[in-house]
């Protein structure tokens with residue numbers, strides 16, 4: 001069972017795969033920062049809140065990924081609460097099909113990625129600082145997605161969403177999901193400088209400091225970018241993915257192939273923007289070439 005852990009006077013988090021922030025507002029009401037990754041964590045969070053007789057007043061989504069919004073529908077139905085999401089992310093939360101379509105840059109493959117995800121597209125409201133309780137702060141953390149945000153509670157606890165991941169994720173997954181590589185590096189460096197008394201990254205161990213982990217992320221992302229740069233010349237997108245697997249043993253399945261492909265495409269676009277590479281059609285394939 002995933003437990004609700006107190007990390008400051010009024011700040012808690014559900015210790016599930018995608019951590020959920022819970023802030024006690026008083027009068028038996030809480031706000032949630034994100035809303036669980038799958039049915040089991042939704043159920044465990046619901047149990048923890050019910051045991052304390054706490055009701056959800058509103059939900060803030062840090063970004064649109066399914067593992068952060070899966071409980072939106074459940075908690076809205078139970079409490080009639082509002083859900084807020086940052087600009088752009090909001091559109092993807094409202095219209096879930098957009099996210100899948102964006103992943104494939106076409107109509108999504110029919111096979112469900114992961115049957116434990118059962119989110120519903122929920123109409124959200126625009127997340128701005130005014131809707132947050134006094135003493136809260138919000139920071140833009142673009143890169144992993146277009147407009148992800150981090151939230152600081154009035155207890156000085158930062159929820160840094162997916163801006164930085166655990167070292168083990170880089171060791172096992174090798175090329176994790178980051179939509180925009182250069183912004184992701186800048187964001188990790190920005191997170192390294194955040195001041196607060198406690199930090200809760202969604203997919204890493206929370207603690208009193210995040211600096212070391214954030215700098216590790218910035219470095220790991222730079223290494224991924226230079227790896228792709230080193231194998232891209234003269235290859236197509238598919239050829240680059242094939243070579244990346246050959247050298248780094250990525251062990252693709254359809255889900256991982258798609259997600260790694262998104263990170264790689266972001267890197268290739270960055271190389272085109274920096275005018276280090278060009279891309280041209282050769283024998284009916286788009287080939288990347290070092291200038």
Ligand SMILES: [Zn+2]
Pocket residue numbers: 063065144162
């Ligand atoms: Zn994410």
